[in-house]
Amino acid sequence: MKGIRKDVFGVFHDPDSGVEVKVDRYTLTSASGVEVQVISYGACVSAIVVPDKSGKKDHVTLGFDDMKGYLExxxxxSSIGRCANRIGKGKLVVEGQQYTLxxxxxxxxLHGGTRGWDKHxxxxxxxxxxxxxxxxxxDGEEGYPGAVLAQVKYSLDAAGGLGIDFEAMTTRATPINMTNHCFFNLAGHAAGQGGLLEHLVRVNADRFTPVGQDLIPTGELASVRGTAYDLRSPTTFGEALPRAPGNGxxxxxxxxxxxxxxxxxxxxxLHTPTGRGLEVYTTEPGVQIYTGNFLPKxxxxxxxxxxxxxxxxGAFCCEPQNFPDAVNQRNFPSAICCPGKPYKHSMMYKFFVQK
Known part of the structure; x- marks a missing residue:
């Protein structure tokens, strides 16, 4: 690490307090040439710059020049919370009491509600x-029980690995499922769908959670074998996406x-033409692979x-997480965090160059 620089990214008009709040930006740079910027709005990764096999640097995440882009x-x-992904009908039961989110x-x-943690x-x-x-x-924010003190820590190592550590403590039993929601295109942020289709992808998963038309899990843990979701061997998005049901x-x-x-x-x-690669590590049991199907056409x-x-x-997400709708699925890993037992999730985006 070459140190951390701080400046002001912009100003946010808080709709609850009516106060204008300064948004800070921090720049982290590694000896390997990877540069990361994070901002205090949404505890967000606003930029990641990575060299390719010829040394040319480019942004590999979607991002915006000012606050207007993030607000729109x-x-x-962003950092997603209190509970990433979807909760069916916004209903859940915690310690025998039903809550409506x-x-x-x-x-x-979805992703913590109308004003989830990404919007603060x-x-x-x-x-x-x-x-x-x-x-x-x-307590009661977006319908959730309990007051929660949450923390996100970003660390960049010398090799260009971006570590993200999530922690949370609660006053009452409540579901917590935090993740990061970067949109990646290793060909460069402007490379679009053409660049995305060139990526090789491999996912270390032998099962997946099928969903209904509303994208809520059915509760089944299905084998990927013989399905479009078998990404255990490297394949390009260009080969995999036509096999995927629906939009991707x-x-x-x-x-x-x-x-x-x-x-x-x-x-x-791995984006073979540029040599840029990304490994994603996590301590959680699941990962959401999303291919930007809801980006505008x-x-x-x-x-x-x-x-x-x-x-x-034009970009993909790889979101480490607990399983979606885990609060309503008995055979999914528990998403409930209780007082005295802090929630912890560590993940890493590890960049490399294949020459």
């Missing part, structure tokens, strides 16, 4: 060689981990950094 386009690089996605609750400015500070974001989520991938894969809580390889991506509907038009399947 949710989840871009805010509905914000086709009759369901977090407190921030530098601790040794890490950037730490924290916020207090009040937006599914949770059940990782072949022996022990939950240990950092293990979940998935690997029309040009200039989503304008990113340097005036770039981001469009349909």
């Amino acid at each position: 386009n949710a989840y871009q690089g 805010t509905i914000n996605n086709n009759g369901n609750h 400015v977090w407190e921030s500070h530098v601790s040794e060689e890490s950037v730490v974001f924290s916020r207090l989520s009040s 991938f937006d599914h949770n894969f059940c990782l072949q981990f022996k022990h939950r809580g240990e950092l293990e390889l979940a998935a690997c991506f 029309e040009a200039n509907k989503m304008v990113g950094r340097n005036g770039t038009s981001y469009t349909y399947q």
Whole structure:
């Protein structure tokens, strides 16, 4: 690590307090040439710059030049909470009591609700060689029980591995499932669908969680063998996407981990023409592979950094997580966090160059 620089990215007008809040930006740089920027709005990864096999650097995540872009386009690089992914009909039962969460996605609750943790400015500070974001989520926020103190810590190692550590403590039993929502295109952020289709992908999962038309899991843990979801051997998105039912991938894969809580390889991506690669590690049991199916099909509907038009399947997400709707599925790993037992999830985006 070459140190951490801090500046001001912009200003956010908080709709609850009516106060304008400064949004801080931190820049982390590794000896390998990887540069990462994170901002306090949404504890968000706003930029990742990685060299290719010839040394040429480019942004490998979608992102925006100012706050307006993040306010108009949710989840871009954000920390997701209190509960990532979908909860069916926004209903859940905790310790015998039923709760109704805010509905914000086709009759369901998605990524923490109408104003999830991605839509707040977090407190921030530098601790040794890490950037730490924290916020207090009040009891009843978005319908969830319990007040939660959450923390996200970003660390960049010398080799260019971006470590992300999530922690949370609660005053009452509540579901917690935190992740990062970066949109990647290792060909370069402006490479679009053509660049995405060139990526090799491998996912260390022998099962997946099938979903209904509303994208809520059916509760089944199905084998990937003989299906479009068998990504255990490297294949390109160009080969895999035509086999995927519907518009593409937006599914949770059940990782072949022996022990939950240990950092293990979940998935690997390689853009062969540039040589840029990404390994994703996590301590959680699942990973959501999403191929940007809900990005706009029309040009200039989503304008990113340097005036770039981001469009349909122009990037992918690899979101380590507990299984979606786990609070309503008895055979899924528990998502309930209790007082005195902090929630912890560690993940890493490890970049490499294949020459």
